[in-house]
Structure formats: C-alpha cells, structure tokens
Amino acid sequence: xxxxxxxxxxxxxxxxxxxxxFGSQFIFLRQSLHRDLRFGxxxxxxxxxxxxxxxxxxxxxxxxxxxxxxxxxxxxxxxxVGFPIAKVLARQRSRWTxxxxxxxxxxxxxxxVIQIFGLIIIFRADGPVNELLRAAGITRQPxxxxxxxxxxxxxxxxxxxxxxxxxxxxxxxxxxRSLDEAAAVHGASRARVLLRVVLPxxxxxxxxxxxxxxxxxxxxxTSAALLGGGRVLTLPVLIQRTMLLDVKYGVAGALxxxxxxxxxxxxxxxxxxxxxxxxxRGVAL
Amino acid sequence: MSAAVAPTIDVVQARREAxxxxxxxxxxxxxxxxxxxxxVFTILLAPLVVVIGGSFSAPxxxxxxxxxxxxxxxxxxxxxxxxxxxxxxRALGVSFALALxxxxxxxxxxxxxxxxxxxxxxPGKAAVGILMRAxxxxxxxxxGMAFLQLYYAAGDLWGGYLQGTPAGLFLAHLFMATPFVVxxxxxxxxxxxxxxxxxxxxxxxSRWRTFWxxxxxxxxxxxxxxxxxxxIVSFVDVPVAIFLASPQAMTFPVELFHAMxxxxxxxxxxxxxLAAAFAIMLVxxxxxxxxxxxxLRSRTK
Numbered sequence: 001x002x003x004x005x006x007x008x009x010x011x012x013x014x015x016x017x018x019x020x021x022f023g024s025q026f027i028f029l030r031q032s033l034h035r036d037l038r039f040g041x042x043x044x045x046x047x048x049x050x051x052x053x054x055x056x057x058x059x060x061x062x063x064x065x066x067x068x069x070x071x072x073x074x075x076x077x078x079x080x081v082g083f084p085i086a087k088v089l090a091r092q093r094s095r096w097t098x099x100x101x102x103x104x105x106x107x108x109x110x111x112x113v114i115q116i117f118g119l120i121i122i123f124r125a126d127g128p129v130n131e132l133l134r135a136a137g138i139t140r141q142p143x144x145x146x147x148x149x150x151x152x153x154x155x156x157x158x159x160x161x162x163x164x165x166x167x168x169x170x171x172x173x174x175x176x177r178s179l180d181e182a183a184a185v186h187g188a189s190r191a192r193v194l195l196r197v198v199l200p201x202x203x204x205x206x207x208x209x210x211x212x213x214x215x216x217x218x219x220x221x222t223s224a225a226l227l228g229g230g231r232v233l234t235l236p237v238l239i240q241r242t243m244l245l246d247v248k249y250g251v252a253g254a255l256x257x258x259x260x261x262x263x264x265x266x267x268x269x270x271x272x273x274x275x276x277x278x279x280x281r282g283v284a285l
Numbered sequence: 286m287s288a289a290v291a292p293t294i295d296v297v298q299a300r301r302e303a304x305x306x307x308x309x310x311x312x313x314x315x316x317x318x319x320x321x322x323x324x325v326f327t328i329l330l331a332p333l334v335v336v337i338g339g340s341f342s343a344p345x346x347x348x349x350x351x352x353x354x355x356x357x358x359x360x361x362x363x364x365x366x367x368x369x370x371x372x373x374x375r376a377l378g379v380s381f382a383l384a385l386x387x388x389x390x391x392x393x394x395x396x397x398x399x400x401x402x403x404x405x406x407x408p409g410k411a412a413v414g415i416l417m418r419a420x421x422x423x424x425x426x427x428x429g430m431a432f433l434q435l436y437y438a439a440g441d442l443w444g445g446y447l448q449g450t451p452a453g454l455f456l457a458h459l460f461m462a463t464p465f466v467v468x469x470x471x472x473x474x475x476x477x478x479x480x481x482x483x484x485x486x487x488x489x490x491s492r493w494r495t496f497w498x499x500x501x502x503x504x505x506x507x508x509x510x511x512x513x514x515x516x517i518v519s520f521v522d523v524p525v526a527i528f529l530a531s532p533q534a535m536t537f538p539v540e541l542f543h544a545m546x547x548x549x550x551x552x553x554x555x556x557x558x559l560a561a562a563f564a565i566m567l568v569x570x571x572x573x574x575x576x577x578x579x580x581l582r583s584r585t586k
Contacts (some may be wrong), residue, residue: 004369005405006299006400006401006403006404006405006406007401007405007406007407008401008405009397009398009400009401009405010397010398010400010401010402010413012397013395013397013398013399013401013417013463014392014398014401014413014416015418016394016415017394017417017420017460017463018416019397019418020420020456020459020460021416021419023435023439024428024431024432024433024434024435024457024460025423026428027434027435027437027438028427028431028434028435033435035539081325084318084321084327085321085322088318088322089369098572098576100322100326101572102568102569102572103326103329103330106564106565106568106569107329107330107333108517109446109517109520109521109567109568110333110521110561111521111523111537111538111541111560112521112523112538112566113538113541113542113545113557114332114333114470114522114541114560114561115332115333116332116545117332117335117336117339117541117545117553117554117557118331118333118334118335118339120305120335121332121336121339122331122332122335128335159330160330161329162329163396163517164293167416172394183306190314206556212421215421215422215424216425218424219423219424219425219427219428219524220424220425220426220523220524221426221427221523221524222524222538222542223528224540225546226542226546227546233427236424236425236426236524239426239427239430240426240429240430240524240527240528243433243528244474244527244528246331249434249437252430253430254436256424256427256430256431256432259424259426259427260423260424260427263422263423263424264422267422274491276360
C-alpha cells in the first residue's frame with residue numbers, strides 16, 4: 001500500500017457530512033420539544049407534550065404499525081421474487097444477461113410516479129386487469145387495488161424491485177462459483193447446491209438487501225400518497241401533511257423523530273443478530 | 286461390449302440413454318427459469334408499457350375533452366405530446382442537472398472519504414465510518430422534513446433561505462447520495478491488492494504516478510457504481526424534494542406528483558414517456574461505455 005497520511009483525506013468530507021447530519025437532525029429534534037402554537041409559531045418553553053400526544057394516540061400508533069407492516073411485506077416480496085432473478089443473471093451468462101440487467105437498472109431510473117401512472121391505468125375498475133378477470137368469470141365485482149394497502153404495497157414493490165435485484169446480483173457475484181462446482185462434483189443435486197451452498201452463503205447479503213429495501217420503504221411516501229387514495233395513512237404521509245398542510249413543526253418533528261428512532265433501533269438489532277449469525281455459522285464475509 | 290454377448294445390459298443401457306436424451310431435449314428446469322423470467326419481466330415492465338402506450342392514445346371522441354386514458358389505444362395521436370406543459374420539460378432539465386451535480390459532488394466527497402476510511406489509521410475510525418453511513422438509515426421523508434426545518438432555522442439566523450432553491454435541493458440530495466459512493470469505493474478498496482502498488486513503486490513509479498496509473502484505474506468501477514447510485518437517488522427522489530422544491534426549483538418527479546394529485550391529463554403520460562425514453566438512453570449509454578455487469582459487481586455496503 002502506498003504510504004501516505006490517508007486519514008487527512010477524510011477531514012473535508014467528514015466535516016461536511018457531519019455538518020449536514022447534525023445540522024439537519026438537530027434542528028427538527030429540537031423543534032419537536034416545543035409545543036405548536038398557531039401559524040407555525042412555537043411555544044418557547046421546553047416540553048415533551050408532542051411525544052406524549054403521539055404515543056397515547058392510537059391513530060399515530062396505527063400509522064406506525066401500518067408503515068412497518070407494509071414495508072416488511074414489500075421487502076419480503078422483493079427479496080423472494082428478486083433472488084432467483086439475481087441468482088440466474090449472476091450465474092448463467094447468456095446473450096440475454098446484459099439486456100435483462102439493463103432493464104432492471106432502467107426500472108430504478110424511472111421515478112415511481114411514472115410507474116404509479118401505469119398501475120392506476122392497469123388496476124382501475126375498467127382497466128385491463130379487471131376486464132380480464134371479469135371476462136374469465138373470476139370476479140363479478142371489480143378488484144379494488146387503488147386506495148387499499150395492497151395497492152400501496154404494489155407501488156412500493158415497483159419502486160424497490162430493481163434496486164433489490166441490483167443489490168442481490170452483487171451478493172451472488174461475491175460467492176465463488178468454485179464452491180457450487182465442488183458441491184456438484186461430490187454429487188449434490190442442483191437444488192441441494194442452491195439450498196445448502198448458495199443460499200447460506202448469500203444469507204447475510206440477502207438480509208442486508210432486505211433491510212435496505214425496508215429502510216427505504218419506511219421513509220417513502222409517494223406510493224401511499226398516490227395509490228392510498230387518502231385512505232392508507234402511513235407515517236411518512238402523516239409527517240408530510242403535518243408539516244406542510246397543518247404547519248405544525250413540533251408534531252411533525254416528533255413524528256419524524258419517532259420514525260427515525262424506530263428504524264435505527266430495528267437496524268441496530270438486525271446488525272447484532274447478523275453478527276451472531278455470522279459467528280455461529282462461521283460464514284466469512 | 287457387443288449386443289450378442291450381453292443383450293440385457295445393452296437394452297438397459299439403451300433405455301437409460303434414451304431417457305437421458307429425452308430429458309436433454311426437454312430441459313424442464315430451463316423452461317421453468319425462462320417462464321419465471323418472462324412472467325416477472327412482463328409484470329415489471331407492464332406499467333411502463335401502459336404509460337407509453339397511453340400517451341399515444343386518442344380520446345374516444347373529439348367533443349369531450351377526456352382526461353381519460355385508453356389502453357390499449359384505439360386511435361393514435363400525438364396531441365398529448367404537443368400539450369406537454371413547459372414546466373414539466375423544464376423540471377426534467379432541472380432534475381437531470383441536479384442529479385448530475387449531486388453525483389459529481391458525492392464522488393468528490395465520497396472517494397477521498399473512502400480512502401481515508403479504508404487506509405487511514407486513527408482513533409475512532411469505526412465511529413467515523415458509522416457517521417459517514419448514517420444517512421442511509423435516515424428515512425427519506427425524515428431527511429426532507431429535517432432539511433426544510435434546517436433551512437428555516439438557518440434562514441432565521443442569517444437571512445438567506447435555502448428552501449425552494451436549487452442549492453437547498455442539492456445539499457439534501459448530497460447528504461443522501463454520498464454514503465453510496467463511500468460504500469461502493471470502500472468495498473473495492475477493501476479488496477484491493479496492495480502488491481499492485483508495491484510493484485509500481487519498485488519499478489520506479491512516483492507515488493502520484495502509482496496512484497493515477499495503478500490505484501485509480503482499479504477502483505474506477507467502484508467510483509462509477511457510486512456515481513450510478515448517487516445519480517439514481519437524486520433523479521427519482523420524491524419524499525425529500527416534495528419538502529424543498531418550489532416553482533422556481535422544481536424537480537421532475539415532484540412536478541409529476543403534483544400533476545397527478547391536481548389535474549391529471551394524458552400530457553403527463555407524454556412527458557413521463559419522454560422521461561422514460563431519456564432514462565433508456567442513459568442506461569444504454571452506461572451499458573455501452575461502462576458495462577453494467579462490471580458496475581454492479583462492486584456492491585455498496
């Protein structure tokens with residue numbers, strides 16, 4: 001390695017990053033400790049009234065639960081549906097590989113608002129899906145997706161799927177192919193290679209992908225705002241409304257603080273579990 | 286072995302071979318894989334196809350101004366493209382310029398930071414690493430609201446308000462994007478073989494020359510991966526920009542978001558299709574000049 005004082009390179013980026021991090025997080029957390037008066041004014045006295053109000057209100061607790069539930073579903077769907085795609089793309093090279101990869105990357109280049117346009121046209125009462133279901137005689141009433149949590153989950157899956165596959169593709173590439181071949185030479189069937197070699201080695205990376213998608217869903221509100229039809233109130237939607245429509249900085253700050261705390265705690269907990277998992281399995285990564 | 290000597294063995298053998306040949310001719314696993322890919326990619330691309338198709342679809346009759354989209358289109362028209370509001374086109378330009386600036390600045394911050402984090406030796410390195418990655422944990426909507434409140438507070442102090450300006454959007458997006466560059470460059474640096482640099486030094490290259498001609502080319506895929514992620518983060522962001530954008534500094538996703546909430550017309554589909562075409566060109570260029578498989582190989586942590 002080149003001998004140099006590499007740590008000096010860190011000073012500038014560190015100061016800027018730390019400034020942005022502490023500046024942004026400090027201000028809203030401080031605001032959350034003041035009660036809201038009217039018109040965006042705040043009571044100068046310190047108080048934890050905002051937190052008490054949120055934590056004692058089933059409305060907000062339900063929103064937190066709904067957000068968590070939706071995000072977990074989306075992360076699970078993305079990892080389960082996306083892993084076979086990532087695995088095949090990473091392991092079986094064909095002339096289609098780069099085309100399919102580009103398509104995956106393309107979907108993450110396209111803002112979720114555009115995908116939601118399409119989803120609304122597809123799933124509205126007289127859209128292609130309902131026409132098909134009716135023609136096939138499966139349903140008489142149109143299937144309602146828009147304005148339900150299912151619709152929100154669908155929108156978020158479209159928003160996250162490409163990114164999930166990109167992450168997992170990188171994970172599969174880190175597993176040496178020679179390990180598969182070694183198992184196959186010793187007589188393992190293809191299913192057995194997948195279950196006993198590839199999946200266990202990928203597991204930590206898949207958990208990271210799961211968490212990444214979960215985190216981004218906990219903070220995204222496009223899908224809930226546009227596909228929820230005002231009926232699926234997740235925490236991000238409430239934060240945006242409280243901040244921009246009700247102009248209550250204190251309550252919005254407290255909601256955001258709780259969301260932040262919740263997500264960080266979940267992540268720390270999963271990192272601890274992951275460490276233990278790696279230690280017991282002896283998986284080198 | 287001839288058939289006359291051991292006919293039974295030969296029959297068994299032939300049957301086994303026939304079965305194997307049959308299995309080889311109809312590769313069930315491969316067909317299942319192909320079916321799975323076709324199903325997933327069809328579902329994945331369906332909304333995009335519908336949007337692009339819908340943008341060419343003429344309303345059922347001319348007397349009614351329908352903000353109603355027919356898919357599949359019965360009659361084709363370009364009228365929605367002619368009616369794309371100028372604000373949407375401008376927003377697309379703003380988004381592109383912003384994403385480009387954010388990706389560049391994230392690389393300027395993130396590449397040296399990754400070198401410092403991987404190669405530097407100093408107390409508290411783990412804590413600094415956690416801090417540099419912290420923005421990944423902050424939910425986007427919290428980032429948006431936090432920066433809005435930061436700009437309010439800073440404006441009250443110094444009199445210069447950043448909300449609703451391109452600079453305000455830029456800082457918030459930079460905050461989100463930098464960890465991606467740190468992560469992807471860091472991942473490549475961890476796997477870097479120091480012997481390459483030693484060899485260059487032994488052969489008489491100066492330190493700068495070694496850095497420029499050996500180190501940098503090796504980590505370049507990591508840098509491009511980071512740039513790609515940073516660009517995407519900024520280019521598709523709604524939850525942050527919804528707080529920070531204004532008519533003076535409007536990004537494309539937020540402009541579409543408002544169009545969808547307020548007055549939806551098929552011309553929004555037309556501008557969405559333009560954006561999609563633009564994205565296709567970008568991805569094609571990335572694939573052509575950089576190679577996406579190489580880009581995704583170095584993963585962010």
